[in-house]
Amino acid sequence: MKEHATRLALIQLLxxxxxxxxxxxxxxxxISRAAIAKQIKVIQGWGLDIFRVQGKGYCLASxxxxxxxxxxxxxxxxxxxxxxxxxxxxxxxxxxxxxxxPSGSVCLAEYQEAGRGRxxxxxxxxxxxxxxxxxxxxxxAGMAAAMGLSLVVGVAIAETLQQLGAxxxxxxxxxxxxxxxxxxxxxxxxMTGQAGDAAHLxxxxxxxxxMPIKEQAEITQAWTNLAQAxxxxxxxxxxxxxxxxxLTQTLIDYEQQGLTGFVERWNKIDNxxxxxxxxxxxERTIEGIAxxxxxxxxxxxxxxxxxxxxxxxxxxxxxx
Numbered sequence: 001m002k003e004h005a006t007r008l009a010l011i012q013l014l015x016x017x018x019x020x021x022x023x024x025x026x027x028x029x030x031i032s033r034a035a036i037a038k039q040i041k042v043i044q045g046w047g048l049d050i051f052r053v054q055g056k057g058y059c060l061a062s063x064x065x066x067x068x069x070x071x072x073x074x075x076x077x078x079x080x081x082x083x084x085x086x087x088x089x090x091x092x093x094x095x096x097x098x099x100x101x102p103s104g105s106v107c108l109a110e111y112q113e114a115g116r117g118r119x120x121x122x123x124x125x126x127x128x129x130x131x132x133x134x135x136x137x138x139x140x141a142g143m144a145a146a147m148g149l150s151l152v153v154g155v156a157i158a159e160t161l162q163q164l165g166a167x168x169x170x171x172x173x174x175x176x177x178x179x180x181x182x183x184x185x186x187x188x189x190x191m192t193g194q195a196g197d198a199a200h201l202x203x204x205x206x207x208x209x210x211m212p213i214k215e216q217a218e219i220t221q222a223w224t225n226l227a228q229a230x231x232x233x234x235x236x237x238x239x240x241x242x243x244x245x246x247l248t249q250t251l252i253d254y255e256q257q258g259l260t261g262f263v264e265r266w267n268k269i270d271n272x273x274x275x276x277x278x279x280x281x282x283e284r285t286i287e288g289i290a291x292x293x294x295x296x297x298x299x300x301x302x303x304x305x306x307x308x309x310x311x312x313x314x315x316x317x318x319x320x
Contacts, residue, residue, distance in 0.1 A: 004085065004086045006029055006031065006039060007039050007042055007043050007086075008085055008086075009028075009029055010025065010029060010036070010039050010040070010043065011043060011048065011064075011066070011127070011128070012066065013025060013028060013029075014050065014058060014059070014060050015060070015063060015064050015065075015066055015128075016063055017059065017060050017061075017062055017063030017064075018059065019053065019056040019057045019058065019059045020057050020058055020059070021056070021057035021058075022036045022037065022057055022058065024057070025057070025058065036058075040052075040058060043127065046086070046111045046126065046127040047111070047125075047126020047127050047129065048060065048064075048126070048127050048128065049061035049062075064128040064129070065128075065235055065236050065237065066110065066128060067083055067085075067108055067110060067236060067237060067240065068237050069081060069083040071237045071241070072108070072237055072240050072241045072244070074241075075237075075238065075241035075242070075245070076240070076241040076242070076244040076245045076248075077245065078104065078105075078106050078244050078245075078248070079102045079103065079104035079105055079106075079248075080101055080102050080104070080105040080106070081105070081106045081107075081108065081244075082105070082106070082107045082108070083107075083108045083109075084107065084108070084109050085109065085110040085111065085127075086109070086110065086111050086113065086127075087107075087109040087111070087112055087113070088112065088113050088114040089112055089113075089114050089204075090107040090108065090109050090112065090132050090133065090134035090204060091134045091188060091190055091202050091204040092114075093107045093134070094107050094134050094135075094136045094202045095190060095192065095202050097136075098136065098192055098200040098202070099200070101136055103136065103137055103138035104135065104136070104137065104248055104251075105135070105136045106133065106134065106135050106136075106244055107133070107134045107135075108131075108132065108133050108240060109125070109132045110127050110128050110132075111125055111126065111127035111128070111132075112125035112132050113125075125206065126211065129209060129210050129211055130206065130207055130208050130209045130210070130211060131205070131206070131207040131209055131236060131239060131240060131243070132204075132205075132206055133204070133205050133207075133240060133243065133244070134202055134203065134204040134205070135202070135203050135244070135247055135248070135251075136200070136201070136202055137200075137201045137202075137203065137251050138198050138199075138200055138201075139198060139199040139200075139201055139255065140198045140255075141198075141199075141255065142193070142195075142196065142197065142198065142199055143191060143193050143195070143199040145199065145258070146189075146191055146199050146201060147259070147296065147297055148259040148262075148293075148296065148297025149189050149201065149203070149254070150174050150175040150187050150189045150203075151171070151173070151174060151175075151259065151262065151266055151293060151297050152250060152251075152254045152259065152262050153175075153187050153189065153203055153205070153247065153250070154171040154172075154174075154175060154176070154177060154187055154266075155171060155250070155262055155265050155266055155269070156243075156246050156247050156250035157177055157185060157187070157205060157207070157243065157246075157247070158170060158171050158177055158269050159246065159265070159269070160242050160243050160246040160247075161177070161184075161226065161229070161230075162269075163242070164230065164234045164238075164239065164242060165230045165231055165232050165233075165234065166179065166226060166229035166230045168180065168229060169184060169229055169269075170269050170270065170271035171266060171269050171270055171271060172270075172271050172272060172315070173270070173272065173290075173293065173299050173315055174297070174299070174314075175187040175188070175189070177207070178271040179224050179226075179228065179229040180224065180228075180229075181222065181271070181317065182222040182223050182224035183208075183222065183223045183224070184207065184208055184223070184224055184225075184226060184229065185205060185206060185207040185208065186205070186206050187203070187204070187205055188203075188204040188205075188206075189201060189202070189203050189204075190202045190204070203247070205243070207226065207239075207243075208223060208224065208225045208226060209225060209226045209227065209233070209236060209239070210225050210226070210227045210233075211223070211225050226239075258295075259295055259296070259297055260295050263292070263293060263294065263295055266292065266293055267292040267293065270290070270292055270293075272290040272315060272317070273290055273291070273292055274289060274290065274291070275289070275290055275317065276288070276289055276290075276317070277289070277290045277301070277315045277316065277317055278315065278316050278317075279299065279301055279310060279313050279314070279315050280313055280314050280315070280316070281310070281312055281313035282313075286301060286303065286310075287303070288301040288302050288303040289301070289302040289303075290302075290315065291307055294309050296309065296311070297311070298310055298311050299311075299313075299315065
């Protein structure tokens, strides 16, 4: 954190979206104008869209709302919250501290240097644009009881976003949030533990809130921002607080009910329900009609041979 202190202070000054001269920025931070220029280049590499106009200074393309720990804690009643502006990965931070933090602990970041998605894919994480959140949960029932957890988390996230003014947000089996057939958020559940002991779960979420245009070229699939799904986009602090609160309650419910209590909730907001899809399992492709999930979290796929449950794989709309 110390090596980023000056950069974070610089971002704080620029967050209002107004012009700030290099001279005044340097005076505020106790560094030279040349040093300001160097720091600007670094934070531009974090995904911030900053431009310079001769005689006026530096300006963000649009104002940004920085995350505020106290505000989020007040609204979420979180067990333990770490807000680390620049981090390698929020999931990795919690995985490295399993057993040291209370169940329900949350890690938030403004920027991930090594954000990751499912199957080791990179998750683009520009500074201050989206929401990068991970929660640690101790599941005393053990690792076998964690089957289908990504589905439960998906339901919690989608329901929260619907309550916040995005009624058309849906879930995609097994671990994505969609809006109008485009990816809005991804979920990554990582687990440690031993047979016969409690499962230590780290549940990560990356939510596109207002992804900068300059990042679009690096995304290889259809995606969207929450800004497109909401008539009135909630603040990132409100968004974080309500997601934490709903996720925490959902995980408590899951411990008591298992996946059975979530099947109907999932099927109600399933983006692919009753639509023709392709299921990809390794090199194998199966085409059919998606019929929701069962109590084990399996995808129910109807083909000419009937309805068959599938645990693994990824789905896409047929023809996509």
